[in-house]
Amino acid sequence: DAKTTQPTSMDCAEGRAANLPCNHSTISGNEYVYWYRQIHSQGPQYIIHGLKNNETNEMASLIITEDRKSSTLILPHATLRDTAVYYCIVRVAQDDKIIFGKGTRLHILP
């Protein structure tokens, strides 16, 4: 079973920051948090991952709480192309079994 809980859906206005929460209250010390997104009819795409420090790349920022029980994916300036299902996954490095939860369906509103 997935170890994460995410809201089923969210709306965000175009140009605004989209903040997607993920709860992983049972995360263990060696588990990473990964985010993927899936645009309709495509395979999921990697966005970002982290262990305990906040991370930023060209796509997004990942904020992990100090107790690591939750995290937030931030898309700083959402565009219509960011409309997708966003999946938060926790996994141990070198654990090949990767289970997807239900994800959050993000709608970017024009």
Add this chain to the structure above:
Amino acid sequence: DAMVIQNPRYQVTQFGKPVTLSCSQTLNHNVMYWYQQKSSQAPKLLFHYYDKDFNNEADTPDNFQSRRPNTSFCFLDIRSPGLGDAAMYLCATTHRGGADEKLFFGSGTQLSVL
């Protein structure tokens, strides 16, 4: 450039007629996965390979089998497709021991069963 390639993009088969879906990768990754995704659902892990070591999920039906003849290729065989097997089938790869172990997905094969 496509790094995980799934062919065909769309596959139609008849009820009970065996079908094989293929996946190839140019990344030289040691782990390959097959996921099944039905409409409006999350991808569901069917099985995966670490090199030649096969790992089957407990709830994957016996009707589904897989082969990995070499590092680059992996096949999903559905021996007797039923109507409930109509879905998108996603292949993914990662490299255990790599820098970030992120997943790379193919575009998927949409399977229809008539």
